[in-house]
Amino acid sequence: MTDAFEAASIAGWERPRPLAGRTALVTGGASGIGAAVVRSLAERGARVIVADIDRAAAEALAAEVGGSSWAVDLADTHALTDGVLAEALAGVDILVNNAGIQRINPIQDFAPADFRLILALMLEAPFLLVRAALPHMYATGFGRIINITSVHGIRASPFKSAYVAAKHGLEGLSKVTALEGGEHGVTSNCVSPGYVRTPLVEKQIVDQAAVHGIPEAEVLSSIMLTESAIKRLVEPAEVGSLVAWLASTDAAMVTGASYTMDGGWSAR
Template identity: 55%
Template sequence: MATDSMCPQARFSYDMAMATSAITGDLSPTPPDAPFLAGRVALVTGAASGIGRACALAFAAAGAHVHVVDIAVDAAEAVAEEIGGTAHGTDLADPDAVDTLPARIDIVVNNAGLQHVAPIQEFPLERFTLIHKVMVEAPFRIMRRVLPHMYARNWGRIVNISSVHGLRASTFKSAYVSAKHALEGLSKVAALEGAPHGVTSNCVCPGYVRTPLIEGQIAAQAVAHGIPADDVVRDILLERTAIKRLIEPEEVAEAALYLCGPHARHVTGTSFVLDGGWTAH
């Protein structure tokens, strides 16, 4: 005779999951020992490197199938091959391209971004527009595309990789700072609208993270000031932080993963700050 190897508590949880899934339209409950995102489908933008790549790896390790979205096609394909995901070589500045991304998505990580540094009076209009297309309009279009599926499933998670610059300002970064502030507002609206449908929306706000974008800024500042790169990190980038080290991409990915996990079901409309004490001032 076959025996049930589950303990009573696990069996109860599994039976409840089956009942709940029938109500929500998810008819494929996973056993209690499965990764907590098993059966979920995630879409991560800017996923070929840095924070996006770390998120793609973390979500795949937690059981999700990950759509790896990046303008760098070869790098996106390499990440997708590494995690068994699906690559999309997509230019997020192109609305038509964004509107071809998959809609049956349970988890979105809006991460893609770019930077340009210049005083407002010298800031190129085309760069300002590009930054806002990638960092504000694309997240809006992606949310607009996937929310009907999330609402139908009565479950969805939106994680917007914002920044301390979504909460504070710095000189010469008008496009980036205004885009991140806009993303914070968009995330809160999505949280309010999504709550009745089982959808949460949150921002993760890191300080300076060890990414290719930041490494480029460090190198440029070292040349401009004639100082070693380590001095740039300590004396310029981390001047206002209490913890004097760059944040690793994996730390940001862990925060994003937490917001999609079972202990964050009541967390929505928030800004999860990882800044080493920057905003404590």
């Protein structure tokens, strides 16, 4: 577990473990937002499966939190057969769809292969995972589907046609899942952060500087945070905390919702 969690336990206080006995699977779980979500769920008692294309990083984080790992390329949706998914999601009570990538280009220059890749990874794969997870959740009368969609699930930005399309689609998939799953004790919600302090965003700073012809040091103030009332990046642990609450029984009546964590961007 994290150093802070261990220190608190040594001092005689331990964080409540409302997710004890639950099994969670987090895609893109080896770094960035995913890793923060993994740690947050594990600290609250869940056994976490770290799903990531980076086998070594997934195994290392799984060892850290006492969970397990699943090395998988979710963009290869043809390999996500019913058999593979049934084995990977056996007993999963909490599914967090987080894996994602970014490509930035004007539509006329956007490579169709990149568009298809992003939709496969960020929309088709979540559908396949939800489809595979629901039978167990329905059978036990408990399930939590949590989709990390980004503010771009409800707002658009130039040069991100594939990412915005995929995130908007995931928002819709989440709502349909909520409507179908309600009578079975399954909730489905989205967490929609603004720009989070992750390697993905750091790469975007470089890409945005190139596209707009400005220095990298000006990208946050001139491009990324112009619409936000709070002028800072979201911290991954903040996203992890919200996901953990949505996974708990305290959030049993929260479904079909999209929780923005964007510093006020979407309030405009």
